[in-house]
Amino acid sequence: MKVPSSRWAFLVGFLVGSCSMYFFLRQVWFEQSYPVLSEAQVTATAAGERPTSWRKEGAALINLLHPHHADEDSQVADMLFQRVRILCWVMTGPYNLQSRARHVRATWGRHCNIVLFMSSVEDPSFPTVGLGTKEGRDQLFWKTIRAFHYVYEHHVNDADWFLKADDDTFVVVDNLRWLLSNHTPEEPIYFGKRFKPYTKQGYMSGGAGYVLSKEALRRFVEGFRTKACTHTTPVEDLALGQCLEKMGVLAGDSRDTLHRETFHPFVPEHHLTTKFSKSFWYWSYCFYPIVEASPFLCYIWY
Secondary structure, three states, X not given: OOOOHHHHHHHHHHXXXXXXXXXXHHHXXXXXXXXXXXXXXXXXXXXXXXXXXXXXXXXXXXXXXXXXXXXXXXXXXXXXXXXXXXXXXXXXXXXXXXXXXXXXXXXHHHHOOEEEEEEOOOEOOOOEEEOOOOOOHHHHHHHXXXXXXXXXXXXXXXXXEEEEEEOOOOOOHHHHHHHHOOOOOXXXXXXXXXXXXXXXXXXXXXXXXXXXXXXXXXXXXXXXXXXXXXXXXXXXXXHHHHHHHHOOOEEOOOOOOOOOOOOOOOOHHHHHHOOOOOOOHHHHHEOOOOXXXXXXXXXXXX
8 A cells, every 4th residue: 555655754754753852851961960071070070070189190190089970879999990901092292182081081091000102202290201212193103102012011010901092082981881890800801892803802992992801911021022913004993902812812892782882993883873885994893793773763872
């Protein structure tokens, strides 16, 4: 039976209207629950939120308190903050400190036990660690090598897991702790957005960030000490994955219990609304099946 065009118009209008109303109400709820704060408010006592207590040791900012809103139940998050210690190091550069890195420091970086900002040059006022490299994409693996060596030399016993992120990455650190709580830092394992070419077990996307256990960090440093690993390619994430594979570090599965990805290499709207062409490289790179959004359904970004 042929459906009148007016019914199709009504159905499409109903779906679009429902989705629009859902996102509008969700945005209102989000803004009421998590008001946008200035950097000064975030880093000090902000809107009833417990302030972050930083201690500066060298170029490291060490967080002594797990930040949370005063009226929320943070018992589990506070416990994990003590049990699953994460050192976050953020790859940045002199020209990105005010436009990008300071926002990391004022937002998700506060949830790390220790946060370090790795740059080509030292800046004690920020602070940043100077790695003695040049800037540019061809320097990314050199910066990564030297950053992990610095972390191992100065902070290996101060944390259990070691997260690398870029200065345009956003990380929900409490969710990351929940994932890592199922593992021990003595496991030679690392997690991230898993790609599959050029290595047997795959490797983790640099843009999505990746996190190494303490044992994985030790083996990475040992790989360069013994010359099992070398700087063979400027492609940072692939080179790191190849080195870790040689050193017997497992590429872990970071998906949740419903097999949903927890690390994402693109901005949220690309994952939520973009239909990737079948010829797009992402299809052949993803280790796990890609689940695309349907234009007739409302999707939630967790």
